[in-house]
Amino acid sequence: MDIREYCRPKSIEEAYELLCSEGAAIIGGGAFLNLGDRQLSKAVDIGDLDLSFIKEDESRVEIGAASTLRDIELNDITRQAFEGVLSKTAASIMGVQLRNVATLGGTIYGKYGFSDMITTLLALNAQVELYKAGAMSLESYLNREHEKDIILKVSIEKEVTKVFYEGVRKTGTDFSMLNAAAAMVDGEFRLCIGSRPGRAKLAKGAMNFLNGIDSAKGSAGIAAILASEELTFGTDARASDTYRKELCKTLVRHCVTEVLE
Numbered sequence: 228m229d230i231r232e233y234c235r236p237k238s239i240e241e242a243y244e245l246l247c248s249e250g251a252a253i254i255g256g257g258a259f260l261n262l263g264d265r266q267l268s269k270a271v272d273i274g275d276l277d278l279s280f281i282k283e284d285e286s287r288v289e290i291g292a293a294s295t296l297r298d299i300e301l302n303d304i305t306r307q308a309f310e311g312v313l314s315k316t317a318a319s320i321m322g323v324q325l326r327n328v329a330t331l332g333g334t335i336y337g338k339y340g341f342s343d344m345i346t347t348l349l350a351l352n353a354q355v356e357l358y359k360a361g362a363m364s365l366e367s368y369l370n371r372e373h374e375k376d377i378i379l380k381v382s383i384e385k386e387v388t389k390v391f392y393e394g395v396r397k398t399g400t401d402f403s404m405l406n407a408a409a410a411m412v413d414g415e416f417r418l419c420i421g422s423r424p425g426r427a428k429l430a431k432g433a434m435n436f437l438n439g440i441d442s443a444k445g446s447a448g449i450a451a452i453l454a455s456e457e458l459t460f461g462t463d464a465r466a467s468d469t470y471r472k473e474l475c476k477t478l479v480r481h482c483v484t485e486v487l488e
């Protein structure tokens with residue numbers, strides 16, 4: 228990464244104005260940006276914008292975009308709300324040094340296929356709030372074209388009664404070969420598979436099936452087959468498409484069983 232001008236604005240308005248100039252980008256933790264050879268005319272550091280917070284009220288949990296994965300792992304709110312799944316998902320990512328710098332905003336903006344956090348947040352039906360575009364579901368955000376904007380925060384309604392996340396890695400610090408999360412949100416089953424290696428997606432056919440059943444008996448196995456048939460899987464250095472498809476059945480069975488129990 229090559230930076231011409233480093234800026235540390237004091238307001239969101241100023242940050243957005245700087246971001247709108249050609250070749251400018253927001254810097255979160257800089258962990259991913261630093262891996263590439265991007266030339267930035269302006270690096271807009273959001274460190275002074277009060278976006279590093281984790282808070283809750285009766286109805287929701289809110290996480291500021293500048294919160295790091297380590298904050299999410301260790302904060303009392305994220306360790307307790309939603310059965311601690313946000314903390315557990317964050318803790319599964321790489322090592323402490325990376326988690327100390329990588330931010331939630333950078334994770335969401337990147338829409339990375341390998342993301343573990345996106346899989347869990349999608350299952351929880353998280354909302355993303357942007358400075359210009361406003362609030363929208365994470366699912367809608369992932370399906371939009373990239374536009375210059377600033378992610379302010381992510382919020383999750385406390386309508387979640389059960390949730391479970393699982394990822395499979397060759398080594399503890401590698402990307403997941405596949406990850407999955409399931410949740411019961413406001414009485415509706417949600418099931419998400421990521422690191423396919425494409426971006427995390429809801430398995431809507433399997434979700435429809437699970438939302439229509441009268442008895443949990445045998446349903447995890449059927450949902451596993453439906454999810455593995457409706458989603459596409461790719462081959463990369465970590466796993467083949469065939470392996471991922473089989474792994475999908477196993478992860479979905481685990482997640483669905485945990486949530487239906």
Ligand SMILES: Cc1cc2nc3c(=O)[nH]c(=O)nc-3n(C[C@H](O)[C@H](O)[C@H](O)COP(=O)(O)OP(=O)(O)OC[C@H]3O[C@@H](n4cnc5c(N)ncnc54)[C@H](O)[C@@H]3O)c2cc1C
Nearest residue numbers: 253255256257258259260329330332333334336342343378
């Ligand atoms: C070596 C390595 C391994 C990793 N392994 C995993 C893994 O196994 N699982 C996993 O889930 N993740 C993994 N990650 C990703 C990590 O969790 C973060 O998603 C990533 O580092 C981006 O966060 P950041 O704060 O560093 O973003 P940056 O590098 O600062 O920015 C990334 C992008 O997001 C933009 N951006 C940042 N913040 C905002 C904002 N608030 N609003 C708008 N745009 C913004 C930047 O302009 C840039 O385009 C890995 C990252 C690295 C570097």
